[in-house]
Amino acid sequence: xxxxxxxxxxxxxxxxxxxxxxxxxxxxxxxxxxxxxxxxxxxxxxxxxxxxxxxxxxxxxxxxxxxxxxxxxxxxxxxxxxxxxxxxxxxxxxxxxxxxxxxxxxxxxxxxxxx
Amino acid sequence: xxxxxxxxxxxxxxxxxxxxxxxxxxxxxxxxxxxxxxxxxxxxxxxxxxxxxxxxxxxxxxxxxxxxxxxxxxxxxxxxxxxxxxxxxxxxxxxxxxxxxxxxxxxxxxxxxxx
Numbered sequence: 001x002x003x004x005x006x007x008x009x010x011x012x013x014x015x016x017x018x019x020x021x022x023x024x025x026x027x028x029x030x031x032x033x034x035x036x037x038x039x040x041x042x043x044x045x046x047x048x049x050x051x052x053x054x055x056x057x058x059x060x061x062x063x064x065x066x067x068x069x070x071x072x073x074x075x076x077x078x079x080x081x082x083x084x085x086x087x088x089x090x091x092x093x094x095x096x097x098x099x100x101x102x103x104x105x106x107x108x109x110x111x112x113x114x115x
Numbered sequence: 116x117x118x119x120x121x122x123x124x125x126x127x128x129x130x131x132x133x134x135x136x137x138x139x140x141x142x143x144x145x146x147x148x149x150x151x152x153x154x155x156x157x158x159x160x161x162x163x164x165x166x167x168x169x170x171x172x173x174x175x176x177x178x179x180x181x182x183x184x185x186x187x188x189x190x191x192x193x194x195x196x197x198x199x200x201x202x203x204x205x206x207x208x209x210x211x212x213x214x215x216x217x218x219x220x221x222x223x224x225x226x227x228x229x230x
Binding site for chain 2: 004031033035040041042043044045048050055056058059091093100101103104105106107108109
């Protein structure tokens with residue numbers, strides 16, 4: 001079956017602009033996660049959704065970052081007033097949920113470059 | 116707070132030899148532990164997980180890992196390495212005492228298998 005998909009695969013923007021990154025989870029998965037992976041680092045947790053609600057957003061670095069999942073399926077990560085330090089690969093994952101032992105399945109990521 | 120350490124940036128092994136990729140963790144209680152592999156330009160792929168029960172966990176592609184509570188380790192192993200195993204490997208931990216959904220990843224270990 002179809003895996004987790006993310007669009008766009010690459011996004012280049014200028015400092016100060018607004019960007020939206022989209023994640024389509026595996027059909028039927030109730031849990032959805034966003035991570036950020038900087039060069040040479042492991043993925044860094046940003047936010048976790050169970051259904052439509054953000055159950056844990058403790059990883060969002062500041063109030064420029066926001067994520068939504070209005071219908072409990074597709075999620076959008078929104079970054080306002082982008083900074084060069086936001087450049088990274090943004091990964092989305094989903095799991096069957098709501099059990100925390102469930103395996104997360106990752107998408108290919110969106111590579112964000114802020115010039 | 117939970118944390119993961121992968122003490123080796125890189126591991127080199129000859130094809131056919133056994134391989135070990137090391138991981139140690141820190142959580143307040145009994146952890147959930149995971150290994151993922153990342154190939155170039157591809158998303159993270161799940162290899163195996165330890166939740167409870169038998170300390171030796173078997174996973175995909177012939178990999179296995181042993182949970183050692185006294186040493187707080189979860190080393191990844193394979194009896195006979197293949198050139199195609201060359202990739203970036205990540206260890207990850209979840210702490211069920213804090214809800215269990217927030218996943219913390221190590222910085223990764225690059226495995227090179229020489230023919």
